[in-house]
Amino acid sequence: MNQPLLAAQGVGVTLGGAVVLRDVRFTVARGEIVTVVGPNGSGKTTLLRVLIGALAPDRGTVTRVRGLRVGYVPQRLAMDRAMPMTVDRFLRLAGGDRAARAQALARVGIEALGGRQMAALSGGQFQRAMLAHALLRKPDLLALDEPTQGLDQPGVAAFYKLIEAVRREDGCAVVMVSHDLHVVMSASDRVVCLNGHVCCEGAPTVVSAAPAYRALFGLGAEGTLALYRHVHDHDHGDDHDHAAPAMEHTP
């Protein structure tokens, strides 16, 4: 009954002759926030593409629950000034009537910008418009690819607050790929540390103490995490099925 929304088994991807992912196991349960962290070129975006069905893995399987609705927030749109597109027209691509679109804009805090051109939005407004588009699809799974790139520190914190609120209100699961180690970790139920393979995974506090994580990101990463650590709705005891102790996979 507690079937995961999505489960990847032994996933391997080779792009242009280079092995990007090997033997990756990854599951997402209903309503959880999972963050994938890893250095540049560690295959984070590739993994996300496999999970949302944009890229067929060369090895392994991805199982999704029947009728899984995915809301995807890509890093960017191929929209230079050549394509005119208002925010409202962009939302209309996701479906939803006028009231639903207005509500989606209000939820992400840009209710006044429906008539604005997408190309004229600031980085933060653009990400919120993308999120509103994804929410209009009433997703079971929200997938975000480095959603806070280019935002300043308060912008990043505000965006993650918004994601947590969305999860609380809609109950959708969230998979994020991110660079912002500290803030992300405080906002996640589970962190997966990726470097071609899954180095370690578990609750944020557990992963940040894991040797494999420290080897990838250095000891400094833990110091910043401490500033943002807060109490989650689960305790960091022994009743975790996947978090304690952090699972380490050797390559």
Added chain:
Amino acid sequence: MTLLGDFLVRAGLAGVGAAAAAGPLGCFVVWRRMAYFGDATAHAAILGVALALATEAPVFGGVLAAALAMAALISFASGRAYAADTLLGVAAHSALALGLVAASFLQGVRIDLMSYLFGDILAVTRADLAVIWGGAALVIALLAWRWDRLLTATLNADLAAAEGADPRVERLALMLALAVLVAVAIKVVGALLITALLIIPAAAARAFARTPEAMAAFAALIGAAAALAGLAASWRLDTPAGPSIVAAAAAAFALSNLLAPLARKAG
């Protein structure tokens, strides 16, 4: 049907029909930066003409087949050893050169060849008109049917995939539409200027449009107006019709970029 008996009326209808399909399709060519791809497909048409004349097959079919073959070849070869524009440059110019060489083996088609390179809109027959309007309707219907999916796949292929569409199918639809348009427009502006008929009206429309739909509609209107203006100029000044149509579109592009800032200030 004395009206359709007039060659100028037929020419006008042919130009308007081709422009109506080239406008919306040209928007995608602009948005997806497919200009060179359009060139390669259009130039392949000359090879198609030569092969059709050699085998006594219908020219429309030969052009369509060559354009489709070129589109398939490029899709298959892209993303390999060369940058996309290098590969497309090789394909576009090779197809044109091979087509011209192939045509030289045929007896008595040298005069004809000019009409395929630069169009022969004043010689459009009723049968041509049926082909042009039928093909244009097909292109417009294909685009309208898949419009939202095409837009999403253009914005971000992964986004389309996540929302249950297959971006490769949308790409295929555009290639098919492009091949049909080449076959339709070769009689109107010729293989060398088909890309111009796609890109210039769309680029002119960009200055005024706030949504993709508005840009597509404006592009069709500007293209149709350019076709009629180019024909009129050709009639009065005794200039070649196809290039005159493209020159009129270029004038519309210049004018729209001059007027757009004023319109924005007023609005």
